[in-house]
Amino acid sequence: MTSPTPLPSSVDDALAFLTDQSYVADRALATVLFLALRLGRPLLLEGEAGVGKTEIAKVLAAGLGRRLIRLQCYDGLDLGSAFYEWNYPKQLLAIRQAEALGDAPTLYSEAFLIRRPLLEALSPQPGGAPVLLIDELDRADEPFEAFLLELLSDFQATIPELGTLRAPEPPLVIVTSNRTREIHDALKRRCLYHWVDYPSAEREIAILRAKAGGIAEALAAQIVGFVQRLRGLDLFKSPGVAETLDWAQALVQLDAIALTPEVIDQTLGVLLKYQDDIARLRGSEAMRLLTDLQAELSQKPLGR
Numbered sequence: 001m002t003s004p005t006p007l008p009s010s011v012d013d014a015l016a017f018l019t020d021q022s023y024v025a026d027r028a029l030a031t032v033l034f035l036a037l038r039l040g041r042p043l044l045l046e047g048e049a050g051v052g053k054t055e056i057a058k059v060l061a062a063g064l065g066r067r068l069i070r071l072q073c074y075d076g077l078d079l080g081s082a083f084y085e086w087n088y089p090k091q092l093l094a095i096r097q098a099e100a101l102g103d104a105p106t107l108y109s110e111a112f113l114i115r116r117p118l119l120e121a122l123s124p125q126p127g128g129a130p131v132l133l134i135d136e137l138d139r140a141d142e143p144f145e146a147f148l149l150e151l152l153s154d155f156q157a158t159i160p161e162l163g164t165l166r167a168p169e170p171p172l173v174i175v176t177s178n179r180t181r182e183i184h185d186a187l188k189r190r191c192l193y194h195w196v197d198y199p200s201a202e203r204e205i206a207i208l209r210a211k212a213g214g215i216a217e218a219l220a221a222q223i224v225g226f227v228q229r230l231r232g233l234d235l236f237k238s239p240g241v242a243e244t245l246d247w248a249q250a251l252v253q254l255d256a257i258a259l260t261p262e263v264i265d266q267t268l269g270v271l272l273k274y275q276d277d278i279a280r281l282r283g284s285e286a287m288r289l290l291t292d293l294q295a296e297l298s299q300k301p302l303g304r
Contacts, residue, residue: 047196050240108161
């Protein structure tokens, strides 16, 4: 049986671990991740959509060889979808079979339990404790947070008919929030916290080098410079790192070697997701940003 990959033993080790997984992180993020793993505490990551919060859980699971269990939160999420349900059709069949045999069935046992993501995360896993991703918690209703308090502090939860179930080994928990509403202080106290900001130009170029294989350095610098300028505008939704990567990969597919007004106009839908933002950028505004960018890059190339 393969031994589980050990957790990072230092901040430098955590930084190298993330780099090995092609995740370009700054030292602050590597530090809080190392501490969360070392202290056995959930890590709450907040930031704009598309800055790489969810990706942390994915690279953690891939790098450590652990199972990734993801709970995608949404408005109306209940315990039946998040924790467990009873298999009522199977229970009904058991009742009928028992009646035929003159027996009394035991209806509330593991045999009739449907495990949802949170219960799965508390259960033993062959490769060691899983990585539990509770994604976009701010989309769930506030009462759902109350249920998580016991789970995130003691890694246990209660099923009335079976009692309290405790994880034999605490899962590695990543909680993300896009901050569409405030997460309750009681839940924050149970987590280590880190705000994931948009990356600097230098770090975003490094991300393109790592993720968008084969992209020319000059094009990467233009893409990042243009996107960083977009983030300074009052847009309905600024492009995140995910959109930067999508745009870079789209331009590579189109064999583009440099940004031009035509290329920008034709591909804005990869970068921006709201028509009002696209309409504002298309034409003269994109031309103005590109002209300013080209003037700046001629004086001081990005990422060098």
